[in-house]
């Protein structure tokens with residue numbers, strides 16, 4: 404039973420129902436139109452028959468020599484009525500007052516007088532003009548098609564002749580027509596019934612496909628798509644929207660997969676970085692614990708080494724905290740920072756010259772950004788420390804300028820630069836360049852990742868340029884403060 408509640412069956416029933424109603428309405432209209440045509444044709448035939456009979460009768464009685472009264476009597480006579488009646492045709496003559504004068508029935512109903520219309524019908528026909536045809540009911544209840552013709556003597560109307568035939572004669576012709584229409588309609592319905600699964604099924608196929616694909620999508624097959632029909636109808640639009648949705652889900656899951664993979668990578672890297680100092684501290688503790696007595700010098704050296712490892716670990720944990728803080732996009736405090744004063748002060752505090760760098764500055768005044776000053780200082784510090792680390796003793800040139808509605812903080816060093824293999828990766832977390840893998844010079848590989856996350860949290864960007872052998876240039880771009 405539920406099968407018949409499906410859209411496919413509902414559409415089939417609706418379609419067949421509508422077709423039946425249309426066929427029925429068309430059939431009925433066609434039947435009545437054909438009936439009307441037949442009525443008019445038969446009425447015309449009766450009128451022609453009358454005209455011929457009238458001519459013959461007048462010739463027979465010789466109208467010219469007779470006085471008007473005699474002529475009138477002849478025209479209203481039974482003799483004339485008998486002349487007019489023939490076959491299925493009954494004749495009746497009425498005088499100009501509407502009274503029936505003579506009536507002769509057709510051969511098929513010999514004992515029954517011809518049907519009559521109302522007196523008004525006859526009088527109106529004489530006074531104005533007879534209608535194309537009339538329908539009259541006989542004593543036995545049968546319907547007859549009647550035509551009226553006015554009889555004139557000279558120009559004066561003396562009466563009216565009614566010729567009628569039973570409509571049953573006409574209906575016989577119509578019956579065959581009706582049967583043909585019924586058989587034809589049933590055939591059309593049968594063909595429609597046979598074709599409907601084909602037509603409706605074809606239209607609904609994308610919906611069925613969508614339902615299967617939605618199931619597969621729910622089961623985790625995010626590559627599922629449906630074929631979009633070429634028609635620009637609702638089903639076509641739905642199929643396109645479905646594919647769009649499936650692509651959206653696929654993309655969202657891809658992003659999630661990537662984020663999860665990145666997260667796993669990050670946790671593995673962070674654990675690895677933390678394990679190294681921890682293993683080292685554990686090693687010192689183990690060695691010290693196994694010795695019976697430890698001389699003061701060894702103890703001092705071990706404690707200093709452990710302190711160094713623990714400081715390294717603290718730095719790493721702090722770096723990780725900073726990184727997660729900015730990468731999670733958590734709002735930072737925003738202040739208007741005039742860059743000339745700010746960068747000068749930050750570089751002064753770093754005392755780069757004391758650390759062996761030849762530092763020069765070209766800082767344009769009047770440029771300001773909205774930023775978290777602590778975070779911005781961290782960017783400057785990380786860039787400066789990298790230059791110190793990877794270009795020791797080389798010149799460092801700091802510039803601040805504005806271009807394209809953005810403020811730029813740039814540092815150029817005269818160091819060895821960055822190799823082509825390293826350049827695309829240096830902003831990745833825990834990435835250390837080839838030369839920096841040695842722990843004594845290299846850091847944890849988080850400095851540039853932190854700088855990038857801070858700059859991006861401020862809706863800016865950071866880039867590095869380098870030709871190996873001719874130094875490295877880092878530029879942080881930040882939106883100008885209004």
Ligand code: ADP
Nearest residue numbers: 789793820829835836839846847848849850851
């Ligand atoms: P690290 O903690 O190793 O310094 P960073 O993220 O700060 O990590 O830097 C990543 C890598 O980029 C470094 O290992 C180094 O190879 C390269 N690098 C950064 N700054 C410079 C520079 N000024 N000159 C040459 N190489 C640099």
